[in-house]
Amino acid sequence: MSFYITTPIYYVNAAPHLGHAYTTIAADVMARHHRQRGEDVFFLTGTDEHGEPVADAAKAAGVTPRELADKNAERFRALAPVLDATNDYFIRTSDPRHVKAVQDVLQKVKDNGYVELGVYEGPFCPRCADFKVENEIVEGNRCPIHLIELEWRQEENYFFQLSKLQDRLEAFYQEHPDFVAPASRRNEALSFIRGGLQDVSLTRGKLTWGVPVPWDDSHVFYVWFDALLNYYTALGFAREGEDLTDRFWPATYHFIAKDILKFHCVFWPALLMAADLPLPQHVFVHGYLLMDGHKMSKSLGNVLDPFAVIETFGSDALRFYLLRDVSFGQDGSVSALDFEQRYESELANDYGNLASRTIKMVLRYRDGAVPATGLDPALAADFDGLAERVCELLGRAELTTALEEIWLRVRRLNRYVEEQAPWKLAKEEGREADLDRVLTTLIEGLRVVTVLLHPWIPGRAATLLDALGTPDVAMAGATLGACVPTAVADIAPLFPKHQPPEAA
Incomplete structure (x- = not known):
């Protein structure tokens, strides 16, 4: 039996924080457990390197988007082994093999009749790289996640005709009640779908840092469609000389945080339908790690450094705490x-x-x-x-x-x-x-x-x-009496009590 689990791919606009560690650790627990069960496991993580948030961060730092991506991708790559995570591959969306595969899939979506040219106008959050609808805007015309004022954008883009897939998505949710968990997140996604789906921008005509659109080189693909496809494209090149797609696709579990629910629970299954590809079995939506009442966020500055925690207490202690103290699937303070x-x-x-x-x-x-x-x-x-x-x-x-x-x-x-x-x-x-x-x-x-x-x-x-x-x-x-030890050896304390340094 095969088991394929993914984390979201992480934006390279800044260094990793504890929120990234949380999802990676959770996915690793699942991967390790299923290996214990003797299953054929593939565990994917990586970095999301295109789009406006990365281009803006690079400009602010006085470097090119490629330079910023190279620098921060290595920080995220380094995080996994520090967490003792056993991912089988680390994908970067700037990889030319991913770029080519994205172009192939999205060309198929166009060929199947789900793409048209149009003009989009509406409130936009540059940090989410997302146009917001009315029920996604908080007081003061602000993004509910980043708490920044939204910008009004008008762009001529190619559109993904999401509206054409309304009935198919509703039917899929009806036929697969465990597609999204927990149940509250399934209800949230289904409510969004039943509220009436609008077509969404598939491309951006004013950006250059992205995957070029094969049928119009004046556009690049909207970063979210490029990013979502990593779960599928990685299997084609993760192992040298071997295509793992038939072995592991569709994915068993995507682990995501609730701020990207719309993309993974609505856009993603619709995109796969439009490309004639099988849909993943499950999307599990976890909550936020909160500090000072807010989600941990680089832009808000309320982050806890996982490297510092591990240096003092070890990775096992961090892994245990995050999945013990905060009920997985809910928000929780740390x-x-x-x-x-x-x-x-x-x-x-x-x-x-x-x-x-x-x-x-x-x-x-x-x-x-x-x-x-x-x-x-x-x-x-x-x-x-x-x-x-x-x-x-x-x-x-x-x-x-x-x-x-x-x-x-x-x-x-x-x-x-x-x-x-x-x-x-x-x-x-x-x-x-x-x-x-x-x-x-x-x-x-x-x-x-x-x-x-x-x-x-x-x-x-x-x-x-x-x-x-x-x-x-x-x-x-893992049952009592299955493998009774015959002899033991002494060991040092597994979790020695920590003595804080004395005040100077």
């Missing part, structure tokens, strides 16, 4: 204080301390050998169906809920330690078998939750599984 509290209480105490003391008890009482004995049925009952439940939730991209299911078992293991008190059993005459059963149950429970946690905290999970002598992270082994 802060340095909340991060440190979550790190201390759950990663250092709940999980890290559980791992350390469980291993140390086996080393102390059994010289590192895990007793070959049965597991405690009382604890085993709490793990019944856990792996299946996690697979079910992640199959619907419910990343935070799945993590909570696992964390309930981490807490259950901690309670089990207190209930059984192995240090007392070790001192009582005739309780050797009871101590053996408790130690083995704890070690095996620790292994199972660690296999399940691997997509979220891959680095520390691998360290702990190596110490248990069971490095395999396949989901087939």
